[in-house]
Amino acid sequence: MGKITVLGSASAVPDEQHENTHFLLQADERNILIDCAGNPIQRLSRVGVDPDSITDIILTHFHPDHVSGVPMLLMGMWLLGRQAAIHIYGLDETVERMEAMMDLYYWKNWPDFYPVHFHGVAEEENSVVLVTDGLRIFASPVRHLIPTIGLRIEFPKIGKRMAYSCDTQPCPSVVRLAEGVDVLFHEAGGPFVGHTSPLQAGEIARQAGAKSLYLIHYPIRGEETGNFVADAKKLFDGPVYLAEDLMTLEFTE
Numbered sequence: 001m002g003k004i005t006v007l008g009s010a011s012a013v014p015d016e017q018h019e020n021t022h023f024l025l026q027a028d029e030r031n032i033l034i035d036c037a038g039n040p041i042q043r044l045s046r047v048g049v050d051p052d053s054i055t056d057i058i059l060t061h062f063h064p065d066h067v068s069g070v071p072m073l074l075m076g077m078w079l080l081g082r083q084a085a086i087h088i089y090g091l092d093e094t095v096e097r098m099e100a101m102m103d104l105y106y107w108k109n110w111p112d113f114y115p116v117h118f119h120g121v122a123e124e125e126n127s128v129v130l131v132t133d134g135l136r137i138f139a140s141p142v143r144h145l146i147p148t149i150g151l152r153i154e155f156p157k158i159g160k161r162m163a164y165s166c167d168t169q170p171c172p173s174v175v176r177l178a179e180g181v182d183v184l185f186h187e188a189g190g191p192f193v194g195h196t197s198p199l200q201a202g203e204i205a206r207q208a209g210a211k212s213l214y215l216i217h218y219p220i221r222g223e224e225t226g227n228f229v230a231d232a233k234k235l236f237d238g239p240v241y242l243a244e245d246l247m248t249l250e251f252t253e
């Protein structure tokens, strides 16, 4: 079984109902954070997940709304007594910047700090991020303002697949990442450079042959989110939903 919990669904500016976009992925005895916004300890406690159980963190790109929660999470887990190592994945320059950011917080001086292992992901299509018996995660570069990866997540034991566009304008690599997936989480930041409108997200889902589409990373101020789903449906025949904070999705046989 695989389970996704949406910990945040907003684009760069959150409100009291919508944290910045990040997820919890639970599968094959791994609890994986995909991006790390706000203070994840608050969101994890809302969904009853012990921060100590987080095994891995995947960082899609080094924009504040996707990585700024890492220092607070690492510090909080340390103060809560964590001993186990944690693994952080991202493009080389993403993990290098993450390490430099932690250096600014003097983290090497934190006594008895648990091990943090950084893993660079190659900047090429279908790079392996993490593979276990029941879980396969691949990354491909997408088209955002800075180097960014989208993700394809497969649950081979149950034959289910999902994809997450991350922040990107419409591009062929997202279509390939999302080819035939059961669920596509696609950003809907708007028709701007480096982002995608709901209408365009519907077009990508159609091209990829995705079975369902969840719009995420959408603006929550000054726009009618009710129109987002209707816009995506103009170009995509399958079911379209607006991702909301704390919603869960289970992948089963």
Ligand SMILES: [Zn+2]
Pocket: 061, 063, 066, 144, 167
């Ligand atoms: Zn971004």
